Amino acid sequence: MLSVETPESERLDRWLSAHLPDLSRNRLQKLIDGEYVTLNGQLCTDKKRLVQAGDIICLTLPEAQPLELTPESIPLDILYEDDHLIIVNKPAGLVVHPAPGNRSGTLVNALLAHCGEGLLGIGGVQRPGIVHRLDKDTTGAIVVAKTDLAHQDLQAQMKAKTARREYLGVVYGAPREQGGTVDAPLGRDPSDRKRQAIVTVEKGGRNAVTHWQVQERIGNFTVMAFRLETGRTHQIRVHCAHLGHPIVGDPVYGAGRSVGVNLPGQALHAARLTLRHPATGETVCAIAPLPPPFETLLSVLRNRQN
Missing domain, CATH: 3.30.2350.10 (Pseudouridine synthase)
Known part of the structure; x- marks a missing residue:
């Protein structure tokens, strides 16, 4: 729930876009059209509706629809692997996980083929096993969890800054x-x-x-x-x-x-990823060679x- 504090009137979609930077304006307009926004307790489907100081806006995000994930035999440069996690040297051009516009040919598709369907659901259905990401054209070491326990532990290390990414x-x-x-x-x-x-x-x-x-x-x-x-x-x-x-x-x-x-x-x-092994507590340091x-x-x- 958001409260409008700006004194001047502004279009609903523009106001939401300015205050919810993680959502694109196009996405917000679709949410308004889809009846996911209320204004002062009343359903509002008019993206051009003017809002003003004192208005109360409520936005409800619909549950994400899971993508169908298909294993694909894509070669992987594996730097480290055991029953709990895998660290891969990601090449340029490889997207980390499927999303609208990139439903196949991703690292997740490759990992499903390599690790098996046991990876499904680890840390969520949309991005199974993914702890952190690299941009499509950034290369190097990326860790993926194979168990829920490893996923929770590795994400906690990232948040606590004890995992070192260089x-x-x-x-x-x-x-x-x-x-x-x-x-x-x-x-x-x-x-x-x-x-x-x-x-x-x-x-x-x-x-x-x-x-x-x-x-x-x-x-x-x-x-x-x-x-x-x-x-x-x-x-x-x-x-x-x-x-x-x-x-x-x-x-x-x-x-x-x-x-x-x-x-x-x-x-x-x-180039280098250093973390504490979620099961043994030992330090794991993976060094990714520079790409050609x-x-x-x-x-x-x-x-x-x-």
């Missing part, structure tokens, strides 16, 4: 400092709902913290290591762009720049300096 990326430019921290909340870009942006908490942004360290300077490019405290969508990519040093090859936050190397996506790689395109990029940039 990335390598190549950025444009040369930062003056050797390292630093970006502490800037993230949310949907108000001008483009498909992008993320620096958005204040007051306007719906969520806390996001990225630690970075220079690993190698190569002319007007820099290899940087990143450690995440939070795992927001596109976090490293947005924070790097915020620093003025976008990730090389990033089609969204570094568009218009080229290095003359054919990259399948942004030069960002989840990343290695090629480094080779080309270094040769230009010679």
Whole structure:
């Protein structure tokens, strides 16, 4: 339930979009049309209805309809596996889980073929076993739980920041400092709902913290290591762009720049994942080798300096 506090009148769909940044305006309009919104206790299906200070809006989200998940024989580069969890070196181009528009060919489809249907329902029907995600074109280590106990424990480690996620990326430019921290909340870009942006908490942004360290300077490019405290969508990519040093090859936050190397996506790689085993308590450290395109990029940039 939401209370309108702005003094000026505003369209219902626009007001909801401004106050619920995790839902697209198109999604909100469909919810209004579908009779999931009430205004001052009365059903409201008019997205253009003006709301004003003192109005009470109630939005009810319908239960998600489960997607039909089909096992698919997609090769996996397995870094670690036992009866409780599996850590995979995800390639570029592989979406983590099915969603509208990507109902097949995902990591989940591959895992169902590899692990069997016992994975179904672990942590929910929509994203079985998924503990955290990587962007479609970000490569590297990702952990998936095989049991409910492992899923709960691993998610708790992510939330408590005891699981350590370390990335390598190549950025444009040369930062003056050797390292630093970006502490800037993230949310949907108000001008483009498909992008993320620096958005204040007051306007719906969520806390996001990225630690970075220079690993190698190569002319007007820099290899940087990143450690995440939070795992927001596109976090490293947005924070790097915020620093003025976008990730090389990033089609969204570094568009218009080229290095003359054919990259399948942004030069960002989840290089190391360290966690506590949910059953034994032992430390598990998975190191994902750099993918060939990343290695090629480094080779080309270094040769230009010679």
